[in-house]
Amino acid sequence: MLKTFKSHINEIFTSELPADPIIENNRRQVEEACFSFVTPQQTKKPELIHVSPEMLKQLGITEAESQSEEFLKVFTGNQVLQGTKPYAMCYGGHQFGNWAGQLGDGRAINLTEIEYKKQHWALQLKGAGPTPYSRTADGLAVLRSSVREYLCSEAMFHLGVPTTRALSLAVTGDQVLRDVMYNGNPEYEKGAVVCRVAPSFLRFGSFEIFAAREDVKTLRTLTDYTIKHFYPELGPPSKNTHLAFFKAVSERTLKLIIDWQRVGFVHGVMNTDNLSILGLTIDYGPYGWLEGFDFGWTPNTTDRQHKRYRYGNQPNIGLWNLYQLANALFPLIEDVESLQAVLDDYKTNFESQSLQMMRSKLGLFEADESDLQLIQDLEDALHSAEIDMTLFFRNLSKFEKGKPSNGLQLINEAFYNSAAITSELEAVWKRWFKRYAERLQKESESDVERALKMNRVNPKYVLRNYMAQLAIDDAEQGDYALVDELFNLLKNPYDEQPEYQKWFAKRPEWARNKVGCSMLSCSS
Incomplete structure (x- = not known):
């Protein structure tokens, strides 16, 4: 089984970048390495809840193969594909504005990479067990957060927002202890695993960690690798190429955040370790969708006081994070003025692109x-x-x-x-x-023509937190029908879909202050 999938394995990350020489899976500081080899943790009784047909096709996996025992075992971490070596990535990051040092994949394990129909994909299990980067955590995830990530990453793709994708969602049969509101009342929850997919899971913090350690050699190796495989149009390594790379990342980051603002999405935890170097939405934690229009709203309980990551501040945080990336890349570029020019362009382009985005939402197509x-x-x-x-x-x-x-x-x-x-x-x-x-x-344009254009940028359906919570509540009881219903609804968010009209509604009053429906924590 998985015959086509196996034939397209192409592990460029582990073959071209420096590995952690220590193979024991103990928590530690990992120096001069981009990753550590680690094997996913065996689970008690894995069961697939849902699989994305679109991602199966993207990866060259047939529907029959997705129903096989091998698929279940591989994508729940219970079997390692022959010829592959799973790994966890090393990175650092600024969290809530403060340097946090080494972070890394503490709850994610990369299974492998494939090249299929001229597209490169990395496959990663979230919640598959501890890694050297787990610090004091268990490396596991719960059903609650896994349902949210699975549904939202696919929903964002269909909204036209750059994002990581999701292949599968499974329960593990294990119980995981979590303090959902960080209030000293931990409870056991159902364990789960999401297989998420992206061309690469590199993030700003992947570069910051080496700059912070003054490891310019590894920083250069990682930067040149990233350009070679994901920004090849920039040309061979040089200071000018590295500057062009920073400019390209800045432009993608801005486009991403403009899309977030357009659809009312709030990431909730825009730390530098949660911003993709490819301009993708990554790490779906305490995200949320605006219910009442409010520039000051954040879905993250940890951010409740200062609201650093509130809806209206996302563009500013994108710029702040780019400043940190500029600092990280400076040893390769050594040109403050040119880096500052890129950052200044971000500010100017945000004003113009934001205005254009709002014009499109209002049906104003002639400035x-x-x-x-x-x-x-x-x-x-x-x-x-x-x-x-x-x-x-x-x-x-x-x-x-x-x-x-x-x-x-x-x-x-x-x-x-x-x-x-x-x-x-x-x-x-x-x-x-x-x-x-x-x-x-x-x-x-006529009223009819304008309406058609407006309805292509203003979605009718988004994954409101209360909707996700209803699906989670059912899933906790072993009923996955609502997960499937929302998954299919959100494939066509701009269409009328009268059969799903009940979801075109305001947040119900019972959900205003309910845990999971208003603000959320980072607990997973």
Whole structure:
């Protein structure tokens, strides 16, 4: 079984980068190495919950093979493919603005890499046991966090947001002790494993660790490896190439964050070890989707006080993290002015790209100097009362430029409390819709054409936390039907899908402060 998959194994990471010479799986500082070989932990009674048909196809695995005993064992960590050597990656990172030193794959083990149909894929198990980077942790994951990662990574892909992918989700049959809210009340939960997939799982912290240790040799080796395989258009190694590499990473990071802002996604823990060097969404922990439109919202309980990773601050944190990457790459570039120019471009490009993104959400496709003020006034109005971001923008596509008086009626269901619509607020919205209608008169598209375009950038369905929690609650009882329903719903987030209309709704009131439905911890 897995015949085609095995024939395309191509382990470039372990063959081209320096390995940790110590093979014992004990917690330690790993020096002058990009990874450590480690074998996944055997589980008591593995059972597959769900497999992504799209990723099976991407990896050259047939549906029949996915139902085999070998598939189950390999992708739950209970069998190592012949000719492969699983490993955990070494990296460091800044966590909540502070240098944390060595971090590494403490809960993830890379199985292998393949080359299939001119695409390179690394496959990684999250929750497969301890590694040298686990510190005091057990290296395991629970069903709760695994369902969230599995569903969200695939949902993000279909939203058009750069992301790691997910192949499979399984329970292990083991019990894992977790303190879900970090309040001193740990409980046992069902253990689980997700197989996640990406061209590479390298992150900013992969480069920071070697710069911090003044290990320029390994830093150079890793940088040249990354350019060779993932940015080959930049050319052979040189200072100019390394600078171009930093610029390319900066541009991808900005694009990623603009996409997050567009769909209302909040990562929740944008530490430098959680930012992909390829500009992918990586490490789905305490993420969330905006319910009420709020620049100050964060889903992370650890971030509750300072709100460093709040929705409105994500672009700034992207820039802050790029400063740390610039510092890490400086020994290879040695040109402060050129690095600063790239960072300055990020600031300028964010302003222009953010404006363009908001124009597309509003159906404004022919730029006008009045647009910035129109958008700022809209954001002020959205903050004036709790209004659902997804419902608001999706319903706005129904607006007819000849009927500005109907605007408030179109968005009425997006308000969480209709009683909050005072006469003063109603006047604010009526003025805004009047100006919006006037602005749309400058557009050449008809109302129908504009609606089609708006509905391609404003999703109807996103993975709200309460939806994921409902699937988790059922899965804890051994019922995986809702996992499958949400998985299929989120494949077509921009389509009407009337059969799933019940999911086009505001967060229910019972979920406002419920654990898992509002704020979450990093506990996995």
